[in-house]
Amino acid sequence: xxxxxxxxxxxxxxxxxxxxxxxxxxxxxxxxxxxxxxxxxxxxxxxxxxxxxxxxxxxxxxxxxxxxxxxxxxxxxxxxxxxxxxxxxxxxxxxxxxxxxxxxxxxxxxx
Amino acid sequence: xxxxxxxxxxxxxxxxxxxxxxxxxxxxxxxxxxxxxxxxxxxxxxxxxxxxxxxxxxxxxxxxxxxxxxxxxxxxxxxxxxxxxxxxxxxxxxxxxxxxxxxxxxxxxxxx
Numbered sequence: 001x002x003x004x005x006x007x008x009x010x011x012x013x014x015x016x017x018x019x020x021x022x023x024x025x026x027x028x029x030x031x032x033x034x035x036x037x038x039x040x041x042x043x044x045x046x047x048x049x050x051x052x053x054x055x056x057x058x059x060x061x062x063x064x065x066x067x068x069x070x071x072x073x074x075x076x077x078x079x080x081x082x083x084x085x086x087x088x089x090x091x092x093x094x095x096x097x098x099x100x101x102x103x104x105x106x107x108x109x110x111x
Numbered sequence: 112x113x114x115x116x117x118x119x120x121x122x123x124x125x126x127x128x129x130x131x132x133x134x135x136x137x138x139x140x141x142x143x144x145x146x147x148x149x150x151x152x153x154x155x156x157x158x159x160x161x162x163x164x165x166x167x168x169x170x171x172x173x174x175x176x177x178x179x180x181x182x183x184x185x186x187x188x189x190x191x192x193x194x195x196x197x198x199x200x201x202x203x204x205x206x207x208x209x210x211x212x213x214x215x216x217x218x219x220x221x222x223x
Contacts, residue, residue, distance in 0.1 A: 004153075006153075008151070032209050034209070034212075041216070041219075042216055042217075043115070043202055043204075043214030043215050043216045043217055044154070044202075044214050045213075045214070046210070046212060046213070049209065049210050088153065088154070092209055097159060097167065098144055098156040098159050098167065098170070099144075099154075099156075099212065100156070101153040101154040102153055103151075103152060103153040104153055
């Protein structure tokens with residue numbers, strides 16, 4: 001079993017839709033959880049960062065971590081064509097060291 | 112500079128040749144990471160530097176791959192005797208801690 005599993009999609013939604021992106025992870029010791037957004041031919045950029053369980057909201061984006069089920073979610077409200085990108089979930093064993101990524105979900109928001 | 116800079120942005124090389132990829136991290140970032148991203152795959156960790164030392168090089172796929180970091184700043188990833196399966200985007204990231212983890216735009220390597 002891979003440490004972080006993510007459905008690669010692709011996912012296509014109409015503009016204005018609510019998007020739900022999800023990952024599962026295997027190691028209960030993971031404490032730090034991130035969502036990265038990657039546009040074509042660019043490096044990933046940090047979108048959301050969460051420590052331990054709970055929700056974090058930033059504008060149209062909400063990150064949710066459920067440590068009991070080892071489930072990570074990203075919700076995008078009122079999705080825009082500019083949200084079209086690949087979204088990668090990631091986790092980290094401690095506060096230092098490498099990140100462990102899911103394969104990424106390719107999202108397309110149609111006008 | 113303001114961000115992580117990688118060069119070259121694109122590299123086409125013949126099978127069997129050696130290549131060097133360069134990463135210039137954000138000034139002051141003590142940690143530096145190399146990842147590889149192949150088509151349809153996630154980011155695969157290669158090596159991690161803290162300052163000039165590499166406490167974790169567990170992701171290097173073979174002894175053809177090596178990396179160094181000098182002056183706690185610039186890092187070079189070297190691939191010797193390149194193979195076609197080495198074709199990928201090589202990404203560098205630097206950080207002070209988890210929230211400051213910043214990626215460069217990558218070097219797209221094609222081995223023909």
